[in-house]
Amino acid sequence: MTAATALIGIGLLATQDDALGEIAGAAVVTAGEQIVWVGPAGSVPEADDQVDMGGRAVVPGFVDSHAHLVFAGDRAAEFEARMAGTPYAAGGIRTTVAATRAASDDQLRANLAALAGELLRAGVTTFECKSGYGLDVATEARSLRVAREFTDETTYLGAHVVPPDIGRDDYVALLTGPMLAACAPHARWVDVFCERGAFDADEARAVLTAGIGAGLGARMHAGQLEAGRGVQLAVELGAASADHCTHLSGDDVEALAASDTVATLLPLAEFSTRSPYPDARRLLKAGVQTALATDCNPGSAYSTSMPLAIALAVREMGMTPAQAVRAATATGAKALRRNDIGRIAPGMRADLLVLDAPSYVHLAYRPGVPLVAQVWQGGRRVV
Numbered sequence: 397m398t399a400a401t402a403l404i405g406i407g408l409l410a411t412q413d414d415a416l417g418e419i420a421g422a423a424v425v426t427a428g429e430q431i432v433w434v435g436p437a438g439s440v441p442e443a444d445d446q447v448d449m450g451g452r453a454v455v456p457g458f459v460d461s462h463a464h465l466v467f468a469g470d471r472a473a474e475f476e477a478r479m480a481g482t483p484y485a486a487g488g489i490r491t492t493v494a495a496t497r498a499a500s501d502d503q504l505r506a507n508l509a510a511l512a513g514e515l516l517r518a519g520v521t522t523f524e525c526k527s528g529y530g531l532d533v534a535t536e537a538r539s540l541r542v543a544r545e546f547t548d549e550t551t552y553l554g555a556h557v558v559p560p561d562i563g564r565d566d567y568v569a570l571l572t573g574p575m576l577a578a579c580a581p582h583a584r585w586v587d588v589f590c591e592r593g594a595f596d597a598d599e600a601r602a603v604l605t606a607g608i609g610a611g612l613g614a615r616m617h618a619g620q621l622e623a624g625r626g627v628q629l630a631v632e633l634g635a636a637s638a639d640h641c642t643h644l645s646g647d648d649v650e651a652l653a654a655s656d657t658v659a660t661l662l663p664l665a666e667f668s669t670r671s672p673y674p675d676a677r678r679l680l681k682a683g684v685q686t687a688l689a690t691d692c693n694p695g696s697a698y699s700t701s702m703p704l705a706i707a708l709a710v711r712e713m714g715m716t717p718a719q720a721v722r723a724a725t726a727t728g729a730k731a732l733r734r735n736d737i738g739r740i741a742p743g744m745r746a747d748l749l750v751l752d753a754p755s756y757v758h759l760a761y762r763p764g765v766p767l768v769a770q771v772w773q774g775g776r777r778v779v
């Protein structure tokens with residue numbers, strides 16, 4: 397029988413499980429990679445090992461369902477110019493594309509390993525990773541091959557922008573033909589940047605439909621810069637997630653509320669581009685499943701800090717601390733259509749965080765403070 401470990405002395409346990417709720421004075425028992433028992437500390441069953449959390453709060457490991465981590469170079473100069481008054485527009489990624497195409501696999505791998513380490517220390521125990529800085533068949537495919545070494549949640553985002561060296565129609569044909577064929581074996585998801593300056597709704601439909609036909613799940617970037625047709629297209633195609641959702645029509649909100657498509661909000665992008673934040677309260681009030689993710693990328697949000705995303709969601713987007721933590725865990729898992737992570741309950745993967753605080757509220761109450769004291773992943777302490 398697998399050895400069991402009891403985590404005792406938990407101050408406040410926010411399970412994100414509807415049946416279990418929040419438990420003050422809790423314990424969790426893990427065996428192997430899984431959680432096998434959750435309840436009040438007074439009735440914890442005997443285990444081989446005991447670890448005392450000393451009254452600190454425990455939450456599920458964060459699920460970052462939206463990140464762009466395979467690239468080379470950085471764009472600090474562009475950020476500096478933007479902060480001096482140059483407005484953000486889609487298309488600045490061409491600098492990163494040139495650096496990524498020129499980089500070796502080992503350089504891409506080293507950069508991704510560093511970012512994955514940052515994510516883990518910030519409490520992210522599962523992350524999604526997109527391609528999208530190759531924009532040619534060879535670089536997109538090797539980007540996904542490298543990403544697969546770090547996560548199962550890999551996303552083919554050849555449809556990030558149209559590169560300058562090819563016509564639009566030819567590029568969409570490449571995206572839905574040879575590039576998809578080369579990338580699909582290394583990807584779980586297909587994504588498209590449906591936005592002015594990137595791909596219109598007809599092109600987005602072609603890309604997602606082809607990806608779905610190749611066995612990939614759909615997700616979409618939509619509504620970052622203006623309300624368009626993207627969100628409703630994501631819903632129509634059964635996408636797992638529509639991401640950004642900063643600018644939404646009333647019909648968009650209704651369509652999301654009536655669907656299984658999660659609205660994934662990315663406040664670090666608004667923070668880093670000095671843009672208006674999405675209205676999370678409006679979405680939650682309408683019954684939309686709402687997740688938070690980092691959108692970590694070198695152009696518009698170069699941060700791996702899920703705790704900062706939580707603090708921004710509370711301070712700027714109208715979420716309560718409880719809603720923000722739910723969005724960064726259980727609803728993030730829904731955005732990846734995963735039912736084994738994002739909650740602390742028997743049968744789930746033992747991915748959990750010990751906070752240097754008595755309650756998860758401190759994640760928003762103490763912005764910028766590194767409160768993630770321990771990270772447990774698959775039943776093992778890794779931070």
Ligand SMILES: [Zn+2]
Nearest residue numbers: 462464617691
């Ligand atoms: Zn993105």
